[in-house]
């Protein structure tokens with residue numbers, strides 16, 4: 067198949083790119099573009115050339131899969147330089163999303179026309195990169211430094227209308243894009259419109275400290291990432307250097323990022339999000355059940371958030387609760403959430419109204435009889451769940467999927483409360499459900515394959531990253547997090563303080579440390595779980611009763627103004643000397659001589675305990691692949707994208723190093739907590755990683 071073809075319509079050459087699914091700039095496409103322009107230049111009948119793409123989108127960027135390999139000529143910067151040097155007008159005809167190298171190809175053309183629904187963007191920063199084919203040098207010249215900083219550092223696409231306003235696009239096509247592009251090219255030839263080479267334009271700063279100011283403005287949101295700040299450096303070169311010097315600076319900065327660990331991790335994240343939806347063993351084309359109406363039990367925080375997920379996707383919801391006051395409160399929270407988004411200008415009022423109209427509150431189970439999927443988000447108690455599912459089985463139509471939002475209860479036990487276990491599945495949303503993208507779909511032993519395929523498909527449709535997991539205590543995410551919590555609790559009594567542990571985890575890249583997070587979630591939640599599982603705990607875990615002591619003081623975290631930390635009425639956090647005294651006394655009472663615990667030990671015990679548990683989860687088949695575990699942590703627990711997820715990070719550190727550290731902690735803390743997973747031990751000894759098993 068030829069990815070790029072050249073043809074003529076009258077005096078206009080057409081360079082047609084057809085490289086499904088997104089016309090990525092593979093080596094063949096780059097070579098095809100080059101030869102297409104050469105053909106047009108050599109043909110005396112051709113007076114202008116149009117670049118068009120087949121399929122759903124204009125070129126959506128370089129082929130990300132090529133970045134880990136040695137680059138092959140022709141290099142994209144050379145191809146686009148050659149295009150811009152064409153003495154014959156070059157016109158880019160954009161539809162879908164012209165992203166990354168695709169927009170850079172368009173910027174090296176002399177003119178650009180776009181379909182009204184088209185979008186353009188430079189998302190390289192999301193891959194830990196920066197535009198590497200002149201985007202950082204041409205965009206500031208044509209759109210201005212401010213727009214270039216915003217587009218390149220955010221990586222977010224903008225609409226065709228906005229691009230016309232800031233000067234990237236010259237024409238918005240009326241009707242068929244190809245027809246409009248050919249007519250535009252003919253007009254340029256007829257009117258002898260002077261060629262506009264973007265590289266010959268000048269880029270000007272808007273203020274002397276524009277770059278420093280912009281870097282400060284992203285310091286918090288881009289904390290820990292390297293690429294956003296390199297993007298600023300590259301854009302600065304467009305103002306302070308000649309175009310050619312700026313291109314050299316861009317190339318240097320690009321290569322530095324491409325070879326760095328952060329970009330490798332972020333490219334892994336890009337593919338991970340897409341890989342997890344393909345569940346091993348589930349046929350790709352398995353027919354799924356049609357989900358037209360969704361029932362949700364429980365109008366509380368979780369139920370309300372889940373209702374919003376479906377309403378946002380245009381799917382009608384029946385929201386059931388037992389009392390009108392619960393319904394009213396739940397709808398009030400949903401309405402407030404939408405209103406806040408409208409107030410920020412991120413949602414139109416009419417869209418909010420449409421979504422609210424899709425949520426039908428009810429007090430009657432009868433209103434669930436025709437739903438295609440019901441998700442219960444009621445109290446986390448097995449007896450309650452069994453009672454609810456017993457009712458659902460009688461009410462819901464045959465073929466309706468009965469899902470539980472439980473975060474750790476056994477789906478098989480819940481399914482056993484019904485006569486149709488094949489229709490029962492877990493759909494574990496993460497709070498706030500209308501924000502967190504992770505959805506742990508928990509397959510029961512008897513869950514039907516088409517039910518699994520359906521919840522994966524509907525999860526993607528409502529904008530989640532659905533991950534298929536098996537039944538175990540805590541599934542994947544909470545089971546691994548429990549090990550981190552255990553180790554941090556041990557380190558508190560051995561010598562560390564909450565502030566030190568939180569700082570180490572925060573500096574690694576998590577949004578917050580475990581104690582700040584517990585205070586935010588509510589210590590009473592963890593306390594209730596601890597009491598429920600107390601008999602399953604080891605003696606040391608039972609004796610490590612710091613959480614009990616803090617909760618018994620009525621300190622449940624932010625909601626009571628104090629937990630591990632103190633909070634003022636604006637929820638500003640301050641360490642509390644009272645907690646430090648409590649911890650020191652606790653160690654004394656336990657006969658533990660406190661010692662200095664290094665940040666490195668904290669990091670290793672917090673992360674490697676999770677990684678070791680992740681390896682066990684793989685051995686047990688609870689997760690099918692390391693990528694499933696990474697996705698859970700990236701989209702449900704704020705694992706920093708520039709580390710790629712716990713299993714990818716483990717490979718970066720090296721399993722041999724992790725294995726040796728585990729043995730060290732086995733001696734220090736005890737074999738019952740630190741016995742290496744056999745899989746991890748095997749891979750470490752073979753010099754392999756989770757991703758090179």
Ligand code: T1G
Nearest residue numbers: 088090126127128129130131165166167189197198199340
């Ligand atoms: N390279 C390779 N494969 C890609 C790809 C890419 N750029 N983009 C998508 N795919 C695959 C994807 O993995 C999936 O594969 C299939 O295409 C459909 O994707 C030099 C250095 C374009 C908005 O970052 O944002 O240019 O799972 O499921 O929802 O300066 O794909 O089917 O096997 O996402 O319709 C910059 C990344 C690259 C754009 C379409 N460009 N892609 O979304 O489909 S770096 C990007 C997207 C660069 C230059 C720099 C989206 C999309 P599979 P999909 P979609």
